[in-house]
Amino acid sequence: MKFEKPLIQPLGKQAILLSWQENIDENLLYHLLQLKNNIQQNYTKVKVEVINTYNSLLINYSSTINNIYREISVVEKLMDSQRKKAHLQFYQFSLPVCYDQKFGLDLEELSQQNQLEISEIIQLHTQPNYTIFFKGFLPGFLYLGGLDEKLHISRKKSPRLKVEKGAVGIGEKQTGIYPQISAGGWQLIGNCPVPIFEVNQQKPSPFQAGDKLKFEAVSMEDYQTIQQEVNQGTYQLKKEVYEH
Amino acid sequence: MSIKVIQPGLLSSIQDFGRTGYAQYGVPQSGVMDRYAAKIANLLVGNTQYEAVMETTLMGPTLQFQEEMLVALVGLEAVVTLNDEKLALLKPFEVKNGDVLQLKQITKGTRLYLAVKGGFLTEKKLESRSMYEPVTSSGLLRKDDELKVAEYKGEKEKAFAHIKFEAEKYESSQLEVFPGPEFHRLPEELKGELLTKKFSISKNNSRMAYQLEEKLENELPSILTQPVLPGTVQFTPGGNLIILMRDAQTTGGYPRIFQLTEESINLLAQKKQGDAIEFQLKQYEK
Numbered sequence: 001m002k003f004e005k006p007l008i009q010p011l012g013k014q015a016i017l018l019s020w021q022e023n024i025d026e027n028l029l030y031h032l033l034q035l036k037n038n039i040q041q042n043y044t045k046v047k048v049e050v051i052n053t054y055n056s057l058l059i060n061y062s063s064t065i066n067n068i069y070r071e072i073s074v075v076e077k078l079m080d081s082q083r084k085k086a087h088l089q090f091y092q093f094s095l096p097v098c099y100d101q102k103f104g105l106d107l108e109e110l111s112q113q114n115q116l117e118i119s120e121i122i123q124l125h126t127q128p129n130y131t132i133f134f135k136g137f138l139p140g141f142l143y144l145g146g147l148d149e150k151l152h153i154s155r156k157k158s159p160r161l162k163v164e165k166g167a168v169g170i171g172e173k174q175t176g177i178y179p180q181i182s183a184g185g186w187q188l189i190g191n192c193p194v195p196i197f198e199v200n201q202q203k204p205s206p207f208q209a210g211d212k213l214k215f216e217a218v219s220m221e222d223y224q225t226i227q228q229e230v231n232q233g234t235y236q237l238k239k240e241v242y243e244h
Numbered sequence: 245m246s247i248k249v250i251q252p253g254l255l256s257s258i259q260d261f262g263r264t265g266y267a268q269y270g271v272p273q274s275g276v277m278d279r280y281a282a283k284i285a286n287l288l289v290g291n292t293q294y295e296a297v298m299e300t301t302l303m304g305p306t307l308q309f310q311e312e313m314l315v316a317l318v319g320l321e322a323v324v325t326l327n328d329e330k331l332a333l334l335k336p337f338e339v340k341n342g343d344v345l346q347l348k349q350i351t352k353g354t355r356l357y358l359a360v361k362g363g364f365l366t367e368k369k370l371e372s373r374s375m376y377e378p379v380t381s382s383g384l385l386r387k388d389d390e391l392k393v394a395e396y397k398g399e400k401e402k403a404f405a406h407i408k409f410e411a412e413k414y415e416s417s418q419l420e421v422f423p424g425p426e427f428h429r430l431p432e433e434l435k436g437e438l439l440t441k442k443f444s445i446s447k448n449n450s451r452m453a454y455q456l457e458e459k460l461e462n463e464l465p466s467i468l469t470q471p472v473l474p475g476t477v478q479f480t481p482g483g484n485l486i487i488l489m490r491d492a493q494t495t496g497g498y499p500r501i502f503q504l505t506e507e508s509i510n511l512l513a514q515k516k517q518g519d520a521i522e523f524q525l526k527q528y529e530k
Contacts, residue, residue, distance in 0.1 A: 009425060010422065010528050011422075011424070011425065011471075011473060011476075011500075011503055012422060012473060012475055012503045012504070012505070012506070013422075013505070013506070013528075014506075015473060017425055017471065019425065019470075022467065022468040023468075024468070047264075049264065049265045049267060049268060050268075051267050051268045051471055051494065053468070053469055053470050053471055053495055054468050054469065055468060056470055056471055058267075058471035058473075060264070060267060060473075062264055064506075067529075068528050068529070069528070069530060134268075134495070135268065135269055135270035135494075136270045136469065136471075136493065136494045136495030137270060137469075137493055137494075137495060138270060138493070139269060139270045139271045139272075139378065139379060140269060140270055141270050143469065143495075180378045181378075197269070197270075199369050199370060199378070199379050200369075204266075204269050204271070204370065205269050
């Protein structure tokens with residue numbers, strides 16, 4: 001698949017931004033991730049961090065760039081060079097979610113507004129194989145693509161001051177998990193007992209852009225068992241290699 | 245070696261130069277709000293600029309030293325006492341076990357930095373000691389905290405007396421900005437207005453962002469979630485201007501119209517509610 005050339009511009013004196021047309025598209029994501037890999041491979045002497053969003057790559061340099069236009073042409077050349085596609089390893093994850101009304105504080109509201117039975121909501125939410133596009137908003141928060149249109153719902157009129165860690169919610173066209181207690185305006189439908197951001201791990205989040213994620217409905221009883229396993233450090237995150 | 249927090253003050257925390265390499269996890273950079281002042285504080289006690297320092301805001305803390313150490317305070321103007329005697333900023337001084345330092349009030353600027361020889365050795369998470377909840381267990385100093393610091397071997401550095409703090413830098417109300425990625429989407433008239441109007445800092449100003457008081461009508465559509473950095477100026481559909489600071493989130497959905505220079509982030513970090521600012525557009529050097 002062919003993609004347009006991005007617009008390449010500086011963002012301050014320590015970062016270069018590459019932007020493509022605004023689009024949420026899985027093919028564009030994998031194109032970005034290949035380029036991200038190329039850029040990371042190329043910078044060996046200079047320390048950079050490359051982050052992606054839906055349609056952008058941001059190259060963060062660890063110090064001030066002396067000649068920003070020269071650096072931009074380095075990036076341009078890198079993009080033009082015909083490199084063999086790297087084999088990037090992606091994973092399929094599965095996370096348990098308990099859709100009990102104890103956690104799903106807005107299940108009733110969603111059910112009424114979107115005219116769906118609660119069982120249908122759970123079915124529609126656990127059906128898709130979501131794509132992880134990137135992390136942002138809060139430490140460890142996953143931007144997921146693939147929410148069923150029937151579940152789209154506007155945010156709450158006034159946000160809750162406290163949303164529990166692990167809360168699973170829907171805001172407009174997006175669904176996600178709150179990695180920690182925070183304020184939040186999403187409609188809450190369940191809770192995931194598995195922590196998705198752990199600061200004491202060398203990699204604080206096991207998920208990477210390009211990985212796939214499915215939600216698996218679990219009972220309150222299973223939820224509590226999993227929670228115990230997590231606390232004891234015996235819980236095994238469900239993960240397998242995913243081929244695109 | 246430690247310093248005991250008798251009173252934590254308004255918004256005091258330990259900060260270094262922040263976390264790099266964790267934006268991909270959605271972790272804010274954090275770090276000292278005014279890198280220049282913090283650097284001078286470190287240099288005055290003979291540290292590198294990267295050591296962790298104490299950042300204090302407006303109403304500072306009361307601290308008790310548990311050992312002998314070498315300390316420096318850098319800020320614009322403040323009322324500070326050591327054992328009830330007035331103390332000058334910008335001069336390194338030795339303290340003894342039991343000495344009590346009170347950062348009573350910052351009378352000019354907003355933030356004052358306290359550096360100790362060897363630096364603070366508090367909790368390190370994701371390669372940085374910068375306090376940011378929930379990455380570190382607390383975002384602020386708390387009463388009765390015992391802050392670990394490096395051992396002091398009595399080597400008072402006199403050689404650093406020549407280090408000059410250029411306080412006049414902070415007199416300016418001009419924030420130098422580069423055009424942001426969505427700047428070109430603004431109509432010419434609005435660009436003109438943004439670059440000539442005097443703005444003031446609203447009460448919504450924190451380590452995460454400074455919101456400006458004045459609103460400007462605009463018809464910019466919001467954007468798909470994009471990367472943002474400390475110093476990015478967001479322009480909301482409601483007309484608010486939000487200048488992201490060191491604890492800013494890593495992505496955002498409002499048009500990014502300006503990007504502050506590093507020096508301007510430092511300058512803004514010393515501004516408070518009601519202070520005036522203007523934007524001065526700068527182009528990248530060819």
